[in-house]
Amino acid sequence: MRVSIYIIVFLSMSGSLAAQNKIFRPVSGMIEAETRLNPKSPAYDPKKSVDLYIAEAQAGNKRAMNILGVLYSLGNGTPINGKEAVKWFSQAAKNGYSRSWFNLGLIYKQGLVVDQDFEKACKYFEQGSLKNQPSAYYGLGFMHYKGLGCAQSYPIAVSLFKRGASLGSMGAMYMLGLCYRNGYGLPANLDSARYWLSKAAKGGYDRANDELQVLTPENLSPKTAIRSEMNAIKKGVAMQASSQVSGVNYLPRSKDLTGKFTGTVFTYDWSGQHIVSQEKLVWEITGRDSLYRVKWKENEKTMLTFSLYQQDTVLNLEDNTGLIERTDHYSPIKPVGFELRRGSLTLQKKGDSILLAGPLQFWSVQRNEPEKPVFVSLVRPSEEKAADKAVVVNTNISRFKAWPNPFATSFEVSFEAKRSGVADMLLVDRMGNIVYRDRSIRVLAGINNVRVNTAPAMLGTYILSITSNGEHLSTTMIKQ
Template sequence: MSNISILKRLLLKNIYGTLICLCCYCPYKAASQSIHPVVTVSQSDSNPDNARLAAVKKYYALALRYKDGDSVAQDFDKAYYYFEKASELGDAQSTYALGYLHYKGLGTTQDYELAARLFRQGAYTGRENSMYFYGLCWRNGYGEEQNEDSAKYWLTKAADLGYKQAVWELQAKTPENSNNDAKKLVRQIHNAALPQEAVLNQFIPVKAELPDSSVIQGDYEGYIIQYDWSGKYVVSSKKLHLSIEAGDASSSAANTGLSGQWLEEGADTAILHATLGKDSLVFADTKYRRKDHYSINRAVTYNFRDAALSLVRKDDSVFLAGSINMFSPERNEPSKPLFVALVRTSADNGNATNNNTTKTKDGSKDSTGKNNNSNQITAKLLQVYPNPFRTQVSVKFELSAPSNIDVQLWTIDGKMVYSKSSDGILNASQYTITLRPGNIAGGTYILRLVYQGGSVEAKVIKK
């Protein structure tokens, strides 16, 4: 059975398991004094409408505080409660906010149909934010039957009132829920996995009592798949490369501590910090910037929050798969559901410690890159920078004796994509050479410095 087939089966299993858990946000809790503090609204004003407006103002202000975490712990449940109180008193902006929370499943059940009804109320009374989201409902088939004409009608009305997001959505050629490549990928996974789904039971979880984390070190390739807020529709899929290496040996978690890099197609590189938990790789203190349908021209920062990937192995193969829960400090809310499935393409066997770890021609590794035979010419990689790089990367190295050198870039599957040689023999000294590999694909490469009698290597990442 191929690794791709196993990866597809693993992805399908988790789509209907782990992912569903991620998509189910906390249901709306009925209001009670034990959950929500009592808000006292003064009734001294003889004008009932003034008293109503005063109550709306207080409820709405409290709702915003809890929604944004302004001087209080962020709490979408309480935000929903106070928006509902203000909406019951006739506040149209609070009615829109209830639709927004139902649309995304924040503090209440995720429900597109209810969200669409609430947006429709605001749209027909001239609220541009409700018009925008009501247009999205029509365009994506979220709570309304998908209809591009109705979508354009409401988006245009919102745009005419100056709502920028509506202008941007009208400029988008396709809606969010129309990524045919992503849908095709999931269909392929589904079709490949159904006939032999029982094979999944042959996976053996990696046990937590392993003496160290070397079993999972290496390079992984796969996909990160994003769903809509309901978790029912695939809205994007991107290639993902994950590099995992041993963490700081001086750390208290030396046997389980890991570091590495997360390189997602079209996103910034994330520097990872993780620990090996029970059958899981758990990330911490990791953030990066990524784009989506609604931020196509500007990447949004996301923090990895409660991100854990299940770790399984079969024969000599190692797989990572599971849900990734992220939070955007810019948007001040969680991301849509994300799912990751990866298969290891090469292993470090626990010997690598960082991107500049070197390996001699005979296969032995040490921190200097020296061959075991001290009589031979040796070379030492001193620095590779910047790493990751965009257009060029500089290599600082030292030769112990005169030699000509050749600096090469290799893909992780063994294909050389770039080479630069010295102009003749270099004397024993330190040198810096700059590589400009041109239009090579983003990803992880092996930088190899070849000298007379040996070579040294380091991992580099092209953005």
């Protein structure tokens, strides 16, 4: 969105470029102001240009008011001054220059020349949309898409993107293409996605061209999601994501919290209903007396080091805990920096195993906004069980799968057991809240089938797990 400000400056100068002569002939008003703002002009003098624009603005020229807001935002011909930028953008908007509503929203959204305020940004974008301003539709849609300063809502975002795209906003075309491609706020439609992304790309919107080069969307379409999930099951992929809720909260000792914890980090889309990525995760924790140091590792590489402090049965992250760099769907080559801002992990114990799980909040340094919701789940098995796992190859439970996925109100679970016994089956949401539990499932040697009814559960992503004789298997389920 920052690009939009620079575009305004270019447009404000473009009208005078064709009329430029090698020898400058002084003219009055806006033409001279624009000429003096052009670095290629012999009369280039940005400070003088600002003075001329001020004179024009004071005479009631609303376009000059908007340009002054841009110049004070960028520090062009004058020191950066957020207060003056807001003043001139506001005057331009109130005098009928509708794009200034978008510019006001933009500077509050970015928080570069004023204190960041997402709610104010939404308010100004909304004012612009009421004036039928294309970029304002895009800006307000963007805020609803991510839930910044307003309720997160893909359907509202889509309606705004459609309006902005119909009026020529390249940003709205790009975002509408993303919604069609991912099935956010409307049924996934690859043809419509390609149409809008291509239109934005032809208009010079580079991010649209980048998206067209990526083979898969951020979020899998429903059919692809089912196929991917079943392929994962067939390959024996089993996550430990929800085993934390099969234990009980307790007040741990220092030695219980140190050691190697393994599990999974899940990244959700902005609605929190779809898992868009999941990675194996290792935390190596050291410390004592309620203060601990954590090494965050993925693929044997330390990605981040940060501190945790214990409060009863909860581990909280210290403020400004650290920076992690990683690629994502929208930056697949060059890593993006994310600050780990806050988080709260519940501590639970099952037998001799220690379980940690909870949401984390990352902040995108490059985009200067919150990152998508993240949830981690880890377990540190007892030393005895860890030693057993090193020598025991065969497990009791295997072929753990559930279908249909996505599901509506219920689904079937199947697993194979080598020995009879009792199992504990859980279904939890991404915050660790239990929506289904059966502690006394009778397990017979051979194939076992269980039907799980989840009618009261909300739409979204859930973790299904089964625990038997100290073994934990889990998989992701989607209700839609």
